[in-house]
Amino acid sequence: MRPTRTGVLLTAGLVTALGIPAVSAAAAPADLFVNNAANSHCSDTLPGAGAQTTPFCTVPSAAKAAQAGQTVRITPGDYGGDVTVARSGEPGKPITFTADPWTTGGTSQAVLIDQLTVDGASHVVLRGFSPSRAKIERSDDTVIEGAQLRGPLVIGAGSTNVRVSQSTLMATRIEAGAQRTVLNRNIVRNNRDSVPVISVVDAPGSVLANNTVVSFCEAGISVGGGSTGSSVFNNVISSDAAQSFCTTPAAPRHPLVVAQSAVAGTRTGSNVLRAVPVGASAPYRWSGTDYATPSEFQKATGQGAHDILNPAEFNASLIDSADATAPGALASPDMKGFGPIDNPLVANTGKDGSFLDRGATETHDRLSSASMSVRNAWAPVGTTVQVDAWATTDWPSGMSYSVDFGDGSAPVVTTPKGGALAAIASHVYSAPCACVVKVTASNGAGKKVFTERPVKVTAAGPLTAAFTATPVLPTSDSPTERVSPLTVQFDPSATAAPWPVRRADVVFGDGTTTEVTDLSKVTHTYRSPGTYTLTLTTMDSKGAQSATKRTVKVDYAPSGYVPVGPYRIGDSRDDTPSMPGGAPFALQVPRGLDRPEFPISGGVSAVVLNVTVTGASEDSHLTVWPADQPRPATSNVSVRAGATTSNTVTVPVGGGLDTVLAQLNSGSASIIVDMVGYYQPNIGQRFSPLAPTRVLDTRTTGGALSAAKTRTVKVAGVNGIPADAKAVALNLTATGAKEQAHVIAYPDPAKRPATSNLNVEPGKDKSNQAIVPVGPNGTITLFTNTGSTHVILDAVGYYGKDGKTLFTPAVPKRLADTRTTGKVAPGATTTVSGLPANAVGAVLNVTATDSTGPGFLTAYAFGATRPGASSLNTLPGITVPNHVTTPVGPGGKVSIFNSQGGSNHVITDLLGYFTQP
Template structure:
């Protein structure tokens, strides 16, 4: 049969397309390159020659000079703020190309900037983004590949003014217009959308071929071919359209395909799929002036669309399971590409019959559905067993296709890998027997029928024959640096038995923590336990394997507090028994809960190990003392606050907290009211390090400023002076009152605008009184002193600071007595005693120093052993009174010296509260 003129035109288009595949322009020689980069450090110049060292700054500069066979390589990443016009031509086999200079990424023009090819031929444009549209005018043999284009309400791509042999592939476009006598335009594997216009509009453009595109329309025919656009071809496309929409101004039905009478001659259509939106029946065809509502009537009247398919909805068409678009296209149609919109190859879905032409399995539309193998799950049985035991490896992939899978199994012991072919369900892939003990990793790689690969690994332990050996490591669990909401008690330890060697997997683990507490665990776990107090504990771990075999080990675990940094806070009152809780009764322990949820910057106090308190006793019914300890059961031989009947006395206390964040108070005898103020806390991995200094006087109102009157405040410069750095966060100072005119209280605090309702010192007429305070540093490196009533002279001696350049971390201890001269004889006036018992590496110590049975007014001074005695005092001693004070002092060679003034003899009692070591 003699072919018609239209058939001959279409056949000519097929030969052209198949002879020169998209993206594979045959080059007679390797082209040279020009480079473009607008990046700041690119050293670019439009006046140069476009070398890699000195690239052009703009694409336009390269477009003006590019020669046949050259490739313009454009650096992606920064939008190019220019409209680009290409009007130079390549030659057959030597095109000019514009591509990204990178393995991945697209070159982008700034919003609104258009790309135009005018009067040019043999041009290749690849991987470009433009939000100003692409125009091809009066040009030939132009290839546009992987283009992303939008242009507001206008068509994103326009081919016109008699252009010929323009090929557009694998691109995402918002509307395409082919007009103006253009010929042999090919659209292949594109995703094209339209709204108020058609997705693709072809006017007066004969020989246009539209193959394997996914087109969606709304307010017009999805594909419109009109005018003299004869001998066109529509193959393997997916059309998605709506027949009504509130956004459209016309209520006319929306056709998937509209071919006018003037364009119908020689135009062919087949293997297309049309679908509507949910709830809308598609109206697929308007051909040569007649509307056809189904494929059968269209085929009967025109002879076209013999293999077309209509579906109720786009959702059905897009489904991976049983979609009519899968494996049903014509792989011999003109313009066919064997890679899809995303670069994926054509593959055969084994779940779907191959209904494409001649039994082919090309999918319709722009996308080729794939297996999409994502993971493989591996099981090993047994995964823990003695050498000589047969191990079985199973695997299952998530492949949707029950094609034959290939599995590669590497046993991880140097033996040759095994390859097996199975389906996608769970399968026994291989069996293996390990000959030597060791920890191995089995790696399984699954490969599906399209060559996609995924891998998974599974550890396996080959153990020696014979009885197992239990072992464990006990490590202290510390709060993490930064924010933590959970309460982590001090003295918490983790028991890790993972280093144990057992013949078979562990079924049960039994742990005796060594203080009367036992715990059973299922399987091998990391046990955690909080001890009540420091000490050496004999802990035992027993492992029972799945075959009933046992192994046991016992070792001594040293439990102690961890070195900690100090967190200074705005002081707060925790307890005042005068308003809540009544009086303390002698011999009955009283608990005070610490503020575990206290927020301080990026941390909470949930992991505090010790606290700094100011404890005041008042209204005592008899001479007595208060001891502070971390547990209820302790009956310490130490004391913290000593008070006379009817008097008021306060002292700073540093003490560990128990597992609940509590501190216990025990009044020795009688009754008294108690006030507890929270001043700060120590926590591992948090806070500031401490640097002790020899006691140095910062202020003395007897020589400067005069006595501090009641209801008034006075600043004291503490940071940036006397060796204290300007950025210190807190200072440890000894406060002394003298010449007080009435009972009062003194507050030391950082912010003059916010005076806390606490107290640090209780002056009394006729008595010199001392107390140590740790005070956050306020604005301009100052602290503020407030006197509540009467007037008093105040003396401020600094003994150390906390800051970024601090040297030491603090380790709290359960209060213990280091020395008591009541067993060795009084300390005479002017004499010095040496207190030993501190760790050799201690840089400083926190002590509770007590003077008792004093014969005359005077003071005690604590300082580092081997150093010169400073002039400052640590405690003011008074005849007939027992006077304690919280003292922070340097340490020398594990010892502290305590010197008595010339006022009278004293008994000196020294209790250890903690010590500082190099951080």
């Protein structure tokens, strides 16, 4: 419908005509801020309080500081307490208090307080408050908008030109002496109290317009006393006249009451009155007389023109039927923030053809969503692409659709044909692109909604399969980022596919396959490293097929080190019977939040463990390897019958599994496993290998380590190890032990763990490598539980931010075994090869067996000068293993020197290696 003159008036506003000065945008001082959130850094006393960086904590503090023309921006929340506004603005320069952002959406976006009082102030605007009660007295030009009152509102004596709009109110009273008060666009309720929902007493010139009033126990609107010259227009007044819970259940409950003393100059009309049950009370009481119908009321008083009583179609009766020329009708938008709008489905029955709705809210088109479908959304250049667009709307007339095809061409504007809701637009792309089609749906009222969808415009040509395969690596140390090692992302998007691919089969080369659609990416985790042949076979919507294959090397990625604990993760001593030989024992490796008291990353690729074997029924050895992989021909711990032996073990985690396996070669025994640290790509510390360097020898310094005593040893900031190193790799040797015991090396002297690093025996020199986090002041602490023993510490490397290398885990692999080539004679050196040529360090398990005399082995870089420290101590007739970290020489070689103590067979197993990134 064409807008009438009344419709034009809807944009002008009548507030000024009612005597309420309009708020101007005059220059104002800087805004003040209020925010009591925990992280707001608020203050009521600091210099500069009220700025955005240091907001006030309370609203009263801002109320005392605000000046004319200033805006106080209050972050929504619960502020509690009473707020009194007593300072005034100036004409055209009000003091504004507003929830920031301000919305009429409810108390969750409001400023919650106890009582709100405006006392003796003028030119004040308050938006977005939710007080338990409110009172305005002796104030002028006061505006309340978007309030959510939880109790009564009183506009008191001496107040002039007060306007309350767009609010949800409880019982509201305009008291004696108030003048020219405007209540418009409010929802006002009163549940059980036996007072009118809106009562006007001795308040001349009061304006009640476009309110929705719900009453249960008294009149909806009551105008009494000397409230002459008042007006009541465009309101919806509902009254339940039979509520048994009311305090005066028998009293009449008229929706509208105007006392004889207030009749002079008071006008009313265009209201909707609803009484439940129908006829229980007369809808009107005017000057002491009841009137049962609008026609009877109008005939007797001249008032109530265009009133509707108990309409059969209640909602329809409100639309486009209000009097837009009534006082107060145009003072503000409705409760939802919308202005008047002409519903094209309803005739304009308001005065002079007005399309203003009655009550507190306007009925707008619920244009809630736009939708689209695309024909040939994946097609070669030159193919016609058709878009069908439609919308969810209440007012289908006036709908139009703008379709932007995303290639820089002008949007196609189209409208539905023949009363349909959908419209069609077509386009032919001139070049390949990954474009986005955007549809904008507009209704006759100018409201818009959007939707979009990608389209794929391809080059003409044959279907040609192609793909990439890249490792998937963790990106952080988050416990919730679960990324298994040996995971590959398969991306077939490089396929040249002019038409949609209906099927794509992927063969991963390890006996598994999958099917993808739309050439989407997939990830696959392999169980073990290796070289695999991947195959992609595609079929498009036209029946064409294409296949391609390529080999992909899958391996563990270079990783940084994270020290943890240490803490115990397995102990089979409580199991009956003990762990039998010949059968693997599965050990769950914690990842992420598996052990909430020890959270670690979810992307662990390898773990460092201290493994102890005790109570062996016969001489045997233990092998540790990644789960779901074949058992390697290697060993980690060698143990004699009845003895206790420990060794450090570095082992990768099996692809897709958080488990490692341990198997005793023969006999039976118990195993104890402590978590020491882990490796992972993209996090952790880098490693710098060192030629073995002596850090401590109690035989020459400090004397033997005594039972239940601790010894603090400086390890960082000395011997070439930087002061900020996070962990050190040490070869720990015990000699001269007085009795069987264990030795612990740990970082914090105040937090000794319930773990161990080395089990000692009288008369035997024993070694084990330990990776120990650095404690306070660059130290570590040593402890033995009983007896006494001499301790020798040799540093072989450190982990820190200036470390030079990253570690690549390896499935345990045997590099050398002199049992097939001949013993290493006393004073001789054997060379171990087979390491990658770019390796600068290696983690090995070195075992000495069939020894003819006590002595030691030293591992060092091939071609380098042999250091004067040992890697493990040999004993005649005893097999001795040790976890060894050593530099690597040219060609990927390591030298192992045998001391003058006797001949030995030397077995060398690879656990991983270090490279420079």
